[in-house]
Amino acid sequence: MWLAVLVVVITSVAAFDVTVTNLWNGGFQAKFTITPNHALHGWRAHLLCDLALDSIEIWRANVVEKRDGGKEFVLVNTPYDPDVSNSGNLVIEFAGHMSGGSSPNCIVTVDGVNSTVPHTTQHAPAPTHDTGPSNGVVAHMKYDYAKALGLSILFYDAQRSGRLPANNPIPWRGDSAVNDGDNGHDLSGGWYDAGDHVKFNLPMAMSTHILLWGFMKFQDAYKHAGQTSMMCDMIKWPLDYFLKCWIPESETYYVQVGDGGPDHGFWGRPENMNMWRPAFKVTAGNGGSDVAGDTASAFAAGYIVFNTICGDASYANRLLQAGKSIYEFAKNHQKIYSQSVPQAAGFYGSSGFRDELSLAAAWLYKATNDGRYLNEARQFHDGGVPWSLSWDDKRIAGTLLLYEITQDGSYKNDVMGFVRSYKPGGGITYTPCGLAYRDQWGANRYAANAAFIAVMAAADGIETNDFVTWTMSQINYILGDNKYHISYEIGFGSNYPVHPHHRGSSCPTSTNWCNAGDPGPNPNLLKGALVGGPDNQDNYDDRRGDYVKNEVACDYNAAFQGALAGLLHFAVNNALPAAPGSRC
Structure with missing residues (x-):
């Protein structure tokens, strides 16, 4: 009332x-x-x-x-x-x-x-969780993409490690892991990866540059949603952390804090951790071109965003200098990082680094207009239609960015081939209710990642109406066009998961005791988190112990947020096609 x-x-x-x-x-x-x-x-x-x-x-x-x-x-x-x-x-x-x-x-x-x-x-006594359009505009959207976008930003704020700022918008989160470091070198900050408390730089850097790309491309959507300032604040957190991790003078880059084995044995709030948290690094003698390349992309994209949107030229210049130096490190000491840091292999083992080097060079060209970077981006790029966009494989992101820079038809053809491979008839399995089902681990994530590429390509003039309509089919499935008519984004609408596999969300703030098997809803609402999603028959069980379907992760939300921004961009500009019908 x-x-x-x-x-x-x-x-x-x-x-x-x-x-x-x-x-x-x-x-x-x-x-x-x-x-x-x-x-x-x-x-x-x-x-x-x-x-x-x-x-x-x-x-x-x-x-x-x-x-x-x-x-x-x-x-x-x-x-x-x-x-x-x-x-x-x-x-x-x-x-x-x-x-x-x-x-x-x-x-x-x-x-x-x-x-x-x-x-x-x-x-109002509590948030209404309505799904109608926000701000009284773009009433033809089936779901409120602006609200979903704002919630996604809050998810990343809930993942913050370190000493939290005064404007922390997550009331149940406090300072944690403030002593992360190595021999006196401060490594506090960054994002916890998923429902655990390890900081893995490979998926964190990938998430950061994908988020920056969507922000850059669809800044009108963020402005319409009233989220420009929140996004600038949110995305600076991992960039600050990467600046701490990269030491150019000694060519040392810290790529992981925390050991996955002991960490996964602890079910509790990050504020209550007292375990040893070792730090792992790559060096000139033991390289990590994939993770360093991804971080170079984050720095270069961050330079553009903070120079043109967030209004901090001094900070932007710091990012650009760091991006240039870490790219040279990645290029000159070529090695897969999970071979140098075996503690990462069981969680985020990398399959190669040419895609990350190509993407980093393309971003540095976009930031500097130096033709050397464009030449190197082309040299490192491997064409074709990849299996997915993921934390391990960024080839399609590099292809699309190179197309945006060069307008070369060969890149365009690969982008079209990728999106068509995800559309019906392209070879991918679909659930009965219409989710493009690439893999059981993070099914929603893979569909959203492909949708992000599709809507980005649409904004570049590639099969615009068709690609936007298909993007809507996937995002709308995630937001409610599914078997259970639930939102797989927590906090959106009135029906969403309440038992995500996430330690901090599942533990009461009033006590140090926490029971992972408690059948009740998580006491802290993990707003904006995208859970893994259903199986290939649309079946889903909101159960904390099911980490396949109900875990959350930084890379799950990144392209999902960008796809939301893309759809909102088309809506704001009165160019959003009619929503496809739900199959369920």
Whole structure:
């Protein structure tokens, strides 16, 4: 039930409603939308509440002053997101902290925006999990891709290792593994890989550059969803970690922290770990061209994103210099990393490194326009139609990026061949309800990865309507067009998995004791996580112990998020075809 309270009339500035979306003892989450009557280039606002707040954590804005004992907070735009167009909207989310379990009544006023309309603060007792379109736009979407995209960002925030920032949006996560390192070298930070607590740089780097690519390509979708600032904040976390891992002076790159065997023997919160966490590295004498190449791609793509979207040129330049040096390391000391670090082989054993070197060179060309990198990207590239896009095989990503750079028809043909191989009649098995079923391990992941390539190709003008429609068939299956009419993305809609194979989510924050076999739902909602998915007959069991169907991982969400952004991009531009019908 919605409660209308705190009616206030403002005559000199606009007042905007604040909606409380979640409430817990000692805090709450809320959001408001700025809709000015003229374009703003930079803005200043005031959050006014009837109860004092101890502090707030806010995204897409900065707090510059706290007044009246915490009843007013003065906010200004972030340097990288200053503009609000005429009749546009800027959605801002924040978390408030205060004693007790009551939430305040708040409004937001914006200096220099006139209004004489009364406004009310609205409260919802809990998120509604609706699947209708967000922001009142693109109503022809069958599912709300903007909401699903925002949830995916939160999944990565839940995977953070290290000392968490003040704006941490995951209330059940705290500092963890802050002493990760090797002989005094700080290796704290980064993302935990999956439902465990090992940090594997190969899938982490792959996830990072795929996320950056989708962000770069479909930045209008992120802006429409109100997620630009959140994405800049989220994607910086692994990049900061990679900068710690790479030591160019000694040609040393740390590629893993934690040992999979002992780690998998511990079922508990990362905040409660006390095991030894060894660090593993590759060097000039024991190389790792695949993982180093993937990290070079992340650095180069990060350079472009932070230079053009996130508004931090100094940080972008650090990333570019790191990308150049680690690429030379990868190229000059060619070896498969899991041969140098056998502790990785049983979890993320690599099959080769030419695909990572080609992709890294292509990204560095895109970042620098230096023809040497393009020549090397071509030399390392192996054509043809690969089995999948995955953490181990990035050939199709390199093919598509080379096509974008060169417009060479041979690359285009391979991209078309890859997408067609996943479409009906292309040779891949389909479940009865319509999921392209490449493998039982992360079935949703492989379908989403192919969908990402399809929608990226569509944005490049390759069989646009056909590829976008097929992308929708896969993403819509994941979001609800399936046998159980559930969302395989946790937190989306009203019906989704509640027993993901994920230690931190499954353990209460109030105690150090945790039982993996507890039949109840995970006490902490792992928002945005994409679970592995069904078998080849669409059967799925929401059971924590089934790590094939119900584990989550960083690489599961990366291309899935990019595919969501791609579909939202077409919707925002009124170019989204009609959704294909559900088979179930």
